[in-house]
Amino acid sequence: MACLNSDGTLSPSGRALVAAVSSPVTPEEVAGVTGLALFRVRAGLRELAAAGLVVVDGDTYRAA
Amino acid sequence: MDATHDDANGGARLPRLNEPAPDFEATTTHGVVRLADFAGGWLVLFSHPADFTPVCTTEFLAFAAIYPELQRRHTELLGLSIDSVSSHIAWVRNIEEKTGVAIPFPIIADLDRAVATAYGMVMPGESTTETSRCVFVIDPIGRVRAMIYYPLTTGRNTEEIVRLVDALQMTDARQVATPANWRSGDKVIIPTPSTIEVAAERMSEEFAARTEGFERVDWYLCKKSVEAL
Missing domain, CATH: 3.30.1020.10 (Antioxidant, Horf6; Chain A, domain2)
Structure with a gap:
């Protein structure tokens, strides 16, 4: 989803996703809150998790 | 020889109806996406020959027009060509600048042809450097449910794609x-x-x-x- 810019800062959608996972939520819940398509949420959360900015716990994600 | 193994396609096994769609992870205009990211909904994966070409531009306008209809059917669109992300971005921005139409769906930048090869999108009889106009309808559990192939010269009928999705969903439901x-x-x-x-x-x-x-x-x-x- 390109949540991270090449300089390591968050893109607008990255900021939206990080804000949406302040408490543990599923990708489906994030899609509902942000209005983003589910595939974009899944891809974005994966990218943010790889960067250590969100934590995966089973089916839910939360900010690191 | 297994007819689904195509020598002209690098020996890759071509997709067949009602079998799992070839998996992929690809760079797109919306970041890196995987086939699995679309699980649970329907996906229309389509290829076009090249950015900044006339027939493809008319098709993208037509795909953008049906996107809301497809979303109401829990269906996403994903484009593909053998062009770079920068080329895709420049073309999409140009389309919006010249026509006022935003392209809302991602486009795979398949420079290494990994997805095009897996799906048999390059037809050497037409072009060895471009993907033909292919459409793959993939269902919520990742099976290829329909395939359409059009030549370089002929723009697709996007209303037919909506009709096809309707028909497949009706078949599954009833x-x-x-x-x-x-x-x-x-x-x-x-x-x-x-x-x-x-x-x-x-x-x-x-x-x-x-x-x-x-x-x-x-x-x-x-x-x-x-x-x-």
């Missing part, structure tokens, strides 16, 4: 088939009887009386009404 030129709201075909007993039942007046909108040509061709999805 276990029926759909006749030629079927559209949502039209009668559907009751599956052909597979036994003498069921064929006889299909010809009975009792069956006709309890089947909404029943229409019979003969035992093997009967239609009925169904609620729209």
